[in-house]
Amino acid sequence: MTNKTALITGANKSIGYETARQLGKLGYRVLLGARDLERGRSAAQALVAEGLDIRPLSIDVTDEASIRDAAAWVSDHDGKLDILINNAGIPGRQPVAPSEQGVDDIRAIYETNVFGPIRVTQAFLPLLKAAERANIVMVSSGLGSLGWLSDPANMFFGVNILGYNSSKTALNAVTVAFAKELADTAIKVNAADPGYTATDFNGHTGYRTVEQAAAGIVWLATLDASGPNGAFYFEQTQVPW
Template sequence: MRTALITGANRSIGFETARQLGRGGYRVWLGSRDPEKGAAAADRLRGEGIDATALSIDVTDPDSVTSAAATVRERVGSLNLLINNAGIAGASAAAPSAQPLEDVRAVFDTNVFAPIRVTQAFLPLLKASDHAAVVMVSSGLGSLGWLSDPEHPFHRINLLGYNSSKTALNAVTVAFARELSASGIKVNSVDPGYTATDFNGHTGYRTVEQAAAGIVWLATLGSDGPSGRFYFEQQEVPW
């Protein structure tokens, strides 16, 4: 059975991604910072007939990530799919000139440094599988092409911490894709779109089902699929 780990999977897009992968035959590990919420989410999926296991992991804590990787290694020995989904918007929506540096640093810690940390920790397990992929859940607000286009709707959204963190995550995607191409591990970024979740007070126009479908599509492409690319709705997005 193919195995997937999704961080931030106890609710919203991460949870629905786990559900769709589980329905597709994957054994899913639900990464969650809160063990109780993770266990409850896994119970819900098991109630639907999905092979789901809660995994306690705080992506900003090196010891927690190391422990989580050890747990998966002891239980299954390999990993086919890693989806770095956990992310934050930041506490401040101030103009770039006024956003506190501490807030920007916190956003980068979760949105950039954590995916690097998690990918590095689980890389031996990915290399131990016959076919592996890593998906970074980014945002269209990380596309410099879209943000710099006055005709694009995202041009007016100027969030220093969040936008630049997703741009940085895209650069991280390219770096891992280049290194891991020789190992056959695909690494791509995906924009789930403006989705109605707790993340944005449910103001998004897309459903979690739509958002997760794009992630699952990219995550489950065959061994001849692309690597080092950025997608939204199965269409390539400019960096």
Template sequence: MTGKTVLITGGNKSIGFETARQLGRSGYRIWLGCRDAARGQAAVSQLLAEGLDVRLLEIDVTRDDSVRAAAETVRAADGKLDVLINNAGVLGATPEAAHEQSVDDIRAIYETNVLGPIRVTQAFRPLLKAAGRSNVVMVSSGLGSLGWLSDPHNQFYGVNALGYNSSKSALNAVTVSMAKSLAADGIAVNAADPGYTATDFNGHTGYRTVEQAAAGVAWLASQDASGPTGGFYFEQETVPW
């Protein structure tokens, strides 16, 4: 057992759930973050049945009061947090032409995908600092890589979902900024690209499994003091910003 704790937002299904399973099998105590208590408890029960140390944490990353309450729950129970995985995310409306997607839809995407990770990271910073050496993982996407999106030969070039893609590009920028800001606290911050994974997001059309996707997230979550910070990774390889 590692004796370490990890919070995974949006942890009740898909990549978040599988990341919880993989880290739980490695000995982490899991805080499974979820907006919906019933869905969250069902996921927790499944992982408990597998013998993992997991607890439900109700958290809506779009609400200040919910995030503050979640941080207080973890503080009262553990007094620290070794790993924060900002996994919760939304796709938004069915991708439309960039000049047609509504600002309201884009704003809603940013509230979860960009402001959510900022809000949660800021609220949990004292607990991450208290751990002595901790990791923050932003679950981003290859669709946030400006290098890949501008390369006609890249698989993602034709996916022009303004709201979602730009939210992940913004999250990558948040990663760099947070890595600089939190370095003095012993907190490493990195972004993970899970790849085109079969999830509800894409109607399970992705060619990668959740097991493969979660492995890269778990790898970053498990880095020690010699590990990277301020980077963007897919399969342990650097992704262009």
């Protein structure tokens, strides 16, 4: 065991769940964050049955009180946090043309995909600073890369989804902002593109497995002091902003 603790938001299924499993197998104590605590408990129990140190944690990234309560619980039980993975996200209404997507739908996407990671990172920053060193991973998407979206030769060029894509572009900017602020600390902040993965998120149309998707996130989450800061990666290859 590493005696290190990781928190993953939105981890009761899919990529977040597999990320919890992989970190658990590396010896981390994993706080499996879930908006629905009963689903979180069920997911955690399944991983505990595999011999992993997994604990459910109630956290709704759109709810300030829920986040404060979660941070207080971690403070009381662990006193620090070594890894924060902002994984919770929603796709919004799609497919729909940018000219037809309502602002209310876009606002709801931003509440989870952008403001959620900001809220959670700000709330847990004191605990991350209390660790000897820590890593923050923002789970972004290749659809957030302006470089890829504007390149006609790229596979994502034709995926023109206003709300979701722009929320991930905004999350990338959030990554850079926190990385710059924390550059002189022992905390690294990076963004991960899990790739087009078969999950409920896309009706299981993705070509990648959750195991493949989680591996790149885990790599960033377990970086040592020599690793990158303020960068965007697909697996271990840097992605253009």
